[in-house]
Amino acid sequence: MNNHSTPAPLRPEDDSGAGSSRDLVLGRLRAALGDQRPAPAEVPRAYQGPAGAGDAHRLAENLADYHATVHHCSTGGIAAVIDRLLAGRAAVVPPGLPEGWLPPGATVLRDDGHLTHAQIAAKDVVITAAAVAIAATGTIVLDASLDQGRRVLTLLPDVHVCIVHTDQVVASVPDAIARLEPGRPLTWISGPSATSDIELDRVEGVHGPRTLHVLLVT
Amino acid sequence: MTFLGMPARAPRGVGHLRGDQPFPAAAREALANSQLRRNVGHATTTIRGKSAAVIGELPDWQQLREAGSAIKADVMARLPELLKQLEARVTEAGGVVHWAADANEANAIVTSLVRATGSDRVIKVKSMATQEIGLNEALEAAGIAAVETDLAELIVQLGRDKPSHILVPAIHRNRAEIREIFLRAMPGVDPALTDEPRVLAAAARRYLRETFLSTKVAVSGANFAIAETGTLAVVESEGNGRMCLTLPDTLITVMGIEKVLPTWQDLEVFLQLLPRSSTGERMNPYTTMWTGVTPGDGPQEFHLVLLDNGRSAVLADSVGRQALHCIRCSACLNVCPVYERTGGHAYGSVYPGPIGAVLSPQLTGIEDNASLPYASSLCGACFDACPVKINIPELLVHLRNQAPHPAAERAAMAAAAYTMDHPKLYAAAQRAAKLARIAGRRGQGLPRPLSGWTAARDLPELPKETFRQWWAKR
Numbered sequence: 001m002n003n004h005s006t007p008a009p010l011r012p013e014d015d016s017g018a019g020s021s022r023d024l025v026l027g028r029l030r031a032a033l034g035d036q037r038p039a040p041a042e043v044p045r046a047y048q049g050p051a052g053a054g055d056a057h058r059l060a061e062n063l064a065d066y067h068a069t070v071h072h073c074s075t076g077g078i079a080a081v082i083d084r085l086l087a088g089r090a091a092v093v094p095p096g097l098p099e100g101w102l103p104p105g106a107t108v109l110r111d112d113g114h115l116t117h118a119q120i121a122a123k124d125v126v127i128t129a130a131a132v133a134i135a136a137t138g139t140i141v142l143d144a145s146l147d148q149g150r151r152v153l154t155l156l157p158d159v160h161v162c163i164v165h166t167d168q169v170v171a172s173v174p175d176a177i178a179r180l181e182p183g184r185p186l187t188w189i190s191g192p193s194a195t196s197d198i199e200l201d202r203v204e205g206v207h208g209p210r211t212l213h214v215l216l217v218t
Numbered sequence: 219m220t221f222l223g224m225p226a227r228a229p230r231g232v233g234h235l236r237g238d239q240p241f242p243a244a245a246r247e248a249l250a251n252s253q254l255r256r257n258v259g260h261a262t263t264t265i266r267g268k269s270a271a272v273i274g275e276l277p278d279w280q281q282l283r284e285a286g287s288a289i290k291a292d293v294m295a296r297l298p299e300l301l302k303q304l305e306a307r308v309t310e311a312g313g314v315v316h317w318a319a320d321a322n323e324a325n326a327i328v329t330s331l332v333r334a335t336g337s338d339r340v341i342k343v344k345s346m347a348t349q350e351i352g353l354n355e356a357l358e359a360a361g362i363a364a365v366e367t368d369l370a371e372l373i374v375q376l377g378r379d380k381p382s383h384i385l386v387p388a389i390h391r392n393r394a395e396i397r398e399i400f401l402r403a404m405p406g407v408d409p410a411l412t413d414e415p416r417v418l419a420a421a422a423r424r425y426l427r428e429t430f431l432s433t434k435v436a437v438s439g440a441n442f443a444i445a446e447t448g449t450l451a452v453v454e455s456e457g458n459g460r461m462c463l464t465l466p467d468t469l470i471t472v473m474g475i476e477k478v479l480p481t482w483q484d485l486e487v488f489l490q491l492l493p494r495s496s497t498g499e500r501m502n503p504y505t506t507m508w509t510g511v512t513p514g515d516g517p518q519e520f521h522l523v524l525l526d527n528g529r530s531a532v533l534a535d536s537v538g539r540q541a542l543h544c545i546r547c548s549a550c551l552n553v554c555p556v557y558e559r560t561g562g563h564a565y566g567s568v569y570p571g572p573i574g575a576v577l578s579p580q581l582t583g584i585e586d587n588a589s590l591p592y593a594s595s596l597c598g599a600c601f602d603a604c605p606v607k608i609n610i611p612e613l614l615v616h617l618r619n620q621a622p623h624p625a626a627e628r629a630a631m632a633a634a635a636y637t638m639d640h641p642k643l644y645a646a647a648q649r650a651a652k653l654a655r656i657a658g659r660r661g662q663g664l665p666r667p668l669s670g671w672t673a674a675r676d677l678p679e680l681p682k683e684t685f686r687q688w689w690a691k692r
Contacts, residue, residue, distance in 0.1 A: 022317040025475070027223030028530035029298045038536070041291040047281035047487070062500060113514050117431055117465060136275075137501035150515040151464045151506075155457065174486040182447040182482045183311070185512050188489075188505035193457040196497050197370035197386055198393055198415040200261040206369060206419045207426065208457025208504060 050178045051171035054135030056216055059169050062138025066191030067204050068212040075217055078163060079103045082127060085161055085213055091125040094153055096146025101127070101163060111149055121156040126209070128154055132179050133164045136172045139190045140164060140214065143180060151185055160209040162189075165217045226320070227583040228528035233321040233352040235528075235582050237566015240589040244564035254390050258561045261389045262552045268498030269549065275500070276490065285487045287607040290543035293478060294533060300445040300478045301524060307448025311510020313520040320527045321351035327523055328353060328437060328470055329360045335468050337362070337435045343452060343462040344368035345439025346384060346546055347472045347525055349568040353437065364437070365429055367458035369422050376403040382562030382570065384548040385496050390561050393418065426458070436462035436517070440473040441545070442488060443522075446481045449509045450522070453492060453502050463506045469517035475524050476542040488545060491605035496547035528581035537616045541577045543606045550600035550610060556593055565590065572600035576613040584620045591617035
């Protein structure tokens with residue numbers, strides 16, 4: 001049994017308490033490994049590394065498999081597709097979303113960083129760009145750039161419309177990891193919100209957006 | 219007696235690593251519940267099929283497993299240094315790192331952090347570490363409500379139930395039972411609720427939305443933490459994780475110290491291994507990665523609590539330490555013939571199934587979970603399914619050698635061998651067993667000294683006459 005007493009710090013800033021637990025845990029770990037430290041293992045990375053550009057058709061297939069809706073269009077056709085998807089509903093968009101993507105006359109609230117959660121939640125649709133998309137898994141990654149916005153924007157509205165250019169499509173997870181910047185807040189999205197909690201069967205639609213539209217732009 | 223700095227086990231009297239009864243007794247109760255067996259059997263069959271299909275899509279699956287295994291071995295060899303590196307990076311990025319020697323200390327740290335915010339409620343994203351330490355109970359005792367937001371955890375919480383699976387804690391409940399729990403315990407639920415999974419999910423969405431928007435503090439676990447960058451990752455499906463990691467002002471993450479990974483690149487291995495092994499998906503719907511605090515985006519106060527609670531003692535065993543490689547995918551549960559029949563509750567600990575049978579006794583000390591290393595037929599399916607190649611059968615045998623009751627087991631086996639070598643004794647023992655069955659005393663097992671063997675095993679149903687009796691009549 002554990003007989004020594006380790007007073008828990010009453011406040012997190014209390015350095016003496018936190019410091020002693022830190023030393024205690026690190027000391028235990030050093031003792032556990034002993035003098036004869038196991039040699040750091042060489043990691044065999046014989047798996048497939050970054051493969052470069054991904055197949056947009058494979059991305060579309062995998063997105064559809066997890067019940068995202070895929071639309072193919074040209075850069076000039078983005079606004080028309082969005083107009084059809086909005087069907088008169090109001091949207092919230094990140095500060096840097098290109099104006100040309102939005103249909104004229106659409107009801108759009110642009111996030112200036114000061115919108116409240118309630119204001120964002122009140123919109124039916126959010127429209128963003130993406131940082132990278134992974135063909136092998138049907139995944140879109142957002143990195144909170146100005147055309148994607150802070151993370152809450154793509155969380156509260158029930159419909160997420162995401163514009164992906166085919167030159168953003170990479171083959172595999174290692175490609176995405178190589179391209180992404182770890183210091184940014186990252187959200188990996190693979191299909192609409194879902195759960196496997198009822199009889200281990202995937203069901204779409206819990207807390208995140210229940211509908212995901214992806215525009216694949218060539 | 220433990221000396222300062224010596225590896226220590228998880229303390230008694232707190233958390234959920236020890237069951238109320240030994241595995242054989244708990245398993246016998248579970249086996250009598252045919253609904254539970256049907257639910258668990260259906261779910262594990264479904265997930266095995268899905269998982270096999272998506273693993274089959276990756277030609278380099280075995281190479282990924284090799285890499286995952288080697289990365290974890292490397293982590294164990296350099297754990298103190300990697301944790302210090304992680305601490306430095308998280309601190310530079312605006313987070314605050316706390317060290318908790320055990321469950322009591324972790325609970326005290328989180329409680330004081332929540333109190334400092336003035337909030338009397340936290341939202342939680344499913345986390346094995348916080349279940350292990352009994353954080354919800356500690357918070358409740360301090361007057362702080364802990365709201366579980368994962369659908370399965372919500373089902374368990376509303377049903378006043380216990381989790382029975384690492385990934386899907388309500389796996390023992392079918393849709394009809396979930397509907398009944400919601401109708402009974404979910405405030406404001408639509409009385410016309412059906413048992414369609416989609417309808418049940420929508421009910422949870424409505425119920426939790428206001429709570430997400432109005433709660434100022436969240437508590438999470440972590441799937442991975444990158445020492446090189448200070449980045450944390452939570453892998454989830456529903457979006458409740460994103461809600462907890464994005465909306466509140468304060469985020470408190472409790473993480474077992476073994477979850478650290480050396481480099482950002484290592485994620486390319488684990489983000490392929492984990493979803494395909496756990497939910498059988500190419501990728502889970504949502505993964506959130508964050509590094510400290512980002513001004514204007516997400517919680518502006520971030521605390522990381524690094525938890526030992528017995529892990530240092532597991533690390534001290536050069537064979538046993540591979541149990542710390544576990545990434546909590548639950549593939550070993552889904553392929554285990556024992557788990558499939560008993561469900562998760564019989565294991566007593568929050569870590570059920572094959573990995574629980576080797577992890578729980580090491581965290582608590584073998585004396586507190588002595589029967590768990592025997593909760594297996596050593597068939598080896600768990601080893602084959604493990605994405606980081608933990609040799610669970612080897613660990614089970616290793617732990618059986620440490621368990622306090624092998625002496626009784628050895629005596630019983632010696633007696634059995636002697637009896638089987640002596641035909642008259644064997645015939646007598648068989649007749650005795652048959653009599654016991656006829657008398658309706660199933661479970662009593664063989665007479666002494668063979669009772670030591672049957673205490674952990676139910677005797678198979680015996681034929682009306684023994685082979686010897688039948689042969690003698692011919």
